[in-house]
Amino acid sequence: MEEAETDARPVRRKAPPTIYDVAKLTGFSASTVSRALNKPGRINAKTEERIRDAAASIGYQLNPMARALPTGRTDTMAVLISDITNPVYLQLLRGAEHVATSSELTLVFAESQEDPALELSTARRLLPSVDGMLLFGSRLTDDQILDLAEIKPVVLANREVEGVPAIVPEVTVGIRQAVDHLQSLGHRSIGYVSGPATSWMNRRRWEVVFESAVARGLTVVEIPIGDATMAGGEAALPRVLASGVTAVLTYNDLVALGLLRTARAARIDVPGGLSIVGFDNVFGADLTTPTLTSIGTPSTEVGEAAMRRLLGELDREAEAAAGLLETSLVVRESTGPPGAA
Amino acid sequence: MEEAETDARPVRRKAPPTIYDVAKLTGFSASTVSRALNKPGRINAKTEERIRDAAASIGYQLNPMARALPTGRTDTMAVLISDITNPVYLQLLRGAEHVATSSELTLVFAESQEDPALELSTARRLLPSVDGMLLFGSRLTDDQILDLAEIKPVVLANREVEGVPAIVPEVTVGIRQAVDHLQSLGHRSIGYVSGPATSWMNRRRWEVVFESAVARGLTVVEIPIGDATMAGGEAALPRVLASGVTAVLTYNDLVALGLLRTARAARIDVPGGLSIVGFDNVFGADLTTPTLTSIGTPSTEVGEAAMRRLLGELDREAEAAAGLLETSLVVRESTGPPGAA
DNA sequence: CTGAAAGCGCTTACAG
DNA sequence: CTGAAAGCGCTTACAG
Known part of the structure; x- marks a missing residue:
């Protein structure tokens, strides 16, 4: 194994710029900066442009956690899978990840290694910092899932529980x-x-x-x-x-x-x-x-549909799911007449 | 595709309890509640126990984003991979995920689909809400990576850049x-x-x-x-x-x-x-x-080592990496003498 | 269109 | 050992 040297000079990490920095820079108030950056068209166009430019010039980057506090909106979704070793869950993850990325959503990911206790504690720990959660192949009991769904919107894949939205391919x-x-x-x-x-x-x-x-x-x-x-x-x-x-x-x-x-x-x-x-x-x-x-x-499609459904639950672009998710037989060589050896 | 019905009654999601709720319940101040829950042994044992019990009884759950604001510590790591379709990156992810989970760390995950521009914007977007970032098979330029590393600790896998810690199996x-x-x-x-x-x-x-x-x-x-x-x-x-x-x-x-x-x-x-x-x-x-x-x-091991290295950069349990990460030939049937057909 | 102020849920010096 | 207060970086009524 090779390891590149770590920096000789201890990296001086300057605190990242805040809206107050761009407020100071432009002479406007923090409120106005906030609006300029997040409510396009709600303030003077000239002002908005000047603020945007200033923000860009100092490399201002919104702090999502600071925003989440007053709004309660994290723009983050969690996906929990029971076994990362199983290619099917990977496909589900992949589908979910694709729609998350294309919606500029952050995706938090964890695996419970087929352990229901770990799944439950992980779900509880993650829930406060996300808008919603996807449970793929959950090993929890129906009641545990219902409890989680009371806290934040939950969508299931490859699992059904009465009262909780679920995406399950027709088998x-x-x-x-x-x-x-x-x-x-x-x-x-x-x-x-x-x-x-x-x-x-x-x-x-x-x-x-x-x-x-x-x-x-x-x-x-x-x-x-x-x-x-x-x-x-x-x-x-x-x-x-x-x-x-x-x-x-x-x-x-x-x-x-x-x-x-x-x-x-x-x-x-x-x-x-x-x-x-x-x-x-x-x-x-x-x-x-x-x-x-x-x-x-169609595992990837199931993952995509699940994430879309979750977005729908949150009243975001409820873009209808892609129709029926069907299974179908792919005949290859491992099946044939019995006793044909 | 089957979809379980969504709840008939619109789910009433009560705001989750805060430390003020448990403060009220126990008669102590929010400061004391905070200490009881996070600095075990620093306050009266009786008090601590009473507060913990009360917190548990109302299902109090720490809000990680609210904690992150004053402390700057998110207990979250990001991993970016360039292509989720490639099994190797999945292995890397898996290794990283395992140490993250066992360290009670949250893991944020994104794929850049071999698109450097997407990789860069995703990295920028994610960086403010994480403590550090793993770049697996990054397609960014050295300079771009160095810039990111100035903002937050970055560890590379399967890629080397002078001045940035990297885990690369010896090839x-x-x-x-x-x-x-x-x-x-x-x-x-x-x-x-x-x-x-x-x-x-x-x-x-x-x-x-x-x-x-x-x-x-x-x-x-x-x-x-x-x-x-x-x-x-x-x-x-x-x-x-x-x-x-x-x-x-x-x-x-x-x-x-x-x-x-x-x-x-x-x-x-x-x-x-x-x-x-x-x-x-x-x-x-x-x-x-x-x-x-x-x-x-040893891709899984590379993923694990990368996450451990990142924890080390953050002065958390710098548990030394697992020695050399070597490649080695596995001879099977696809190689043989030329012209032996 | 813009600003001052309050508040989101925590933590942590600073006092006592 | 415990509490009051200030502050983290935002957003958003409420005024003007």
Whole structure:
């Protein structure tokens, strides 16, 4: 590791200029400076221009925290995600970040590492300094979320709580397509390798898998695993094999990728010996051999929609969300007829 | 997309309690409440306890912005990354986030989408409300960075500027290993598929590749591409082939992965017809066929070290950084003897 | 159109 | 150990 030298001379950081500095410089009052800078057109145009120029000349920069105190408006949003390791949350973050940036909003970000207690304390700590909060894949209880939503506007993604705005991609279509796909390939018995018990989205996906399978007369079992990671997927193989199913859907692509990898290492043919359907269609799904069939989720769009919704709650540019957020099956090579090995 | 109903009753958000509320409740002054809550042990133990209890009972929560005004201390750090799409920056972010969270620090996050102008304006906007700033893969000029560093402490990652603290993984060892590896396989002519011209890290990597190759008597060429993405890597194939090299190192794994994919699609044997060495060893590198040989970079550790360094600059728990941050070659299947197809 | 004044929620010398 | 007071950098009725 190289480290550039730190400054020899201790950096003299002069206090940044305030509106009083530009007031002094221009001869106007602080009130007028404030208006010139923030209420364009409400004061004499000449005055405004002179003040703006002066402000620019001394590098005046508004102090957002000082403004927030009297107004209560921070122009800052918080986003909390439960697991930064999961590419899906990264996509959500990315979507949220894009609309925040384009709205000149500051974005405060934290991860709770799947720990509900940490999530709650972080949310409480952050709430006073933001206008609103996005909870992505929250592991909190419904009541805890409702409590937070009493303090400041909260919008959920990939989670539903009665009474709190939420953006959740519709999972039904994609899952039905996947189940139809498997059935048409000849599978009669399928499994769902499930994710964290605390994950609302996991429950939701399992419910729909269950209903879809039952509605089509297929046998279906849930195969719970530890972590929704590649390692979790790898660890699931014995149970998947023992279950006797010929195809599985998984909670997410990480699990599917892990499963795919160990299956191949164990010389089990995919899809001949086992068909695998992932979920979310993340980066890497089309890199494997065989490539991974996956139910695609518009995660970036969900993140964007969530941030827009939050802005709407705050009566800012309520720019309507981008229509339906649907999942849909992306068929690749990891699914095929059973016993085709 | 489903959206949970918004509250029927318009949520009455009561103003959050202040220290004056707990002062009133306990009969002590606001000054004493402030001390009880923030300077443990400096006032009567009984008093302190009573005040803490009262504060907890009404759900008092410190307003960080109100505190920041008189103290100038925000307990908030900003991290700016140039491209959220690049997994490496995500790793850096993740490392920084982890130490921030464990230090009870708030983390403000923004992406500049490879746009220097946006990076500069975002940095300026954020600086007043944070204690310090991390610039990851900054695309600013040295002078711009120096200007920012005059305002608040700045720490760089994957970029060096004289006079500004920086955390940069040592790239030499990994690159030398890679060049040795290629030479020992029999390659005599290698290429470097380079990344963004604005990227300091790209220049640095090229320099070391160049020196290493020359020192070993190998022929070496730089092959510049547009974007450092998979698509960029795909687009680079014709130029790589035209250059006549038998092996390439790439600026990063995304480029390598793109190149690998099109090469195979074009029925070029990897490594027989072309050996490929990626950089950073990101998620997905061991998922491909063939798996990708890559120079591993400890990105999460770099992010952590950068945040620790920033804390050090601010005289907070200067917990020494975790020793040397080295790169090292991870040999997989995408490299082999030339002409072995 | 412009200014003086009060107040946002804290902290911290300064007294007592 | 505790309190009264001033001040952090803004905004915004209220006057003029």
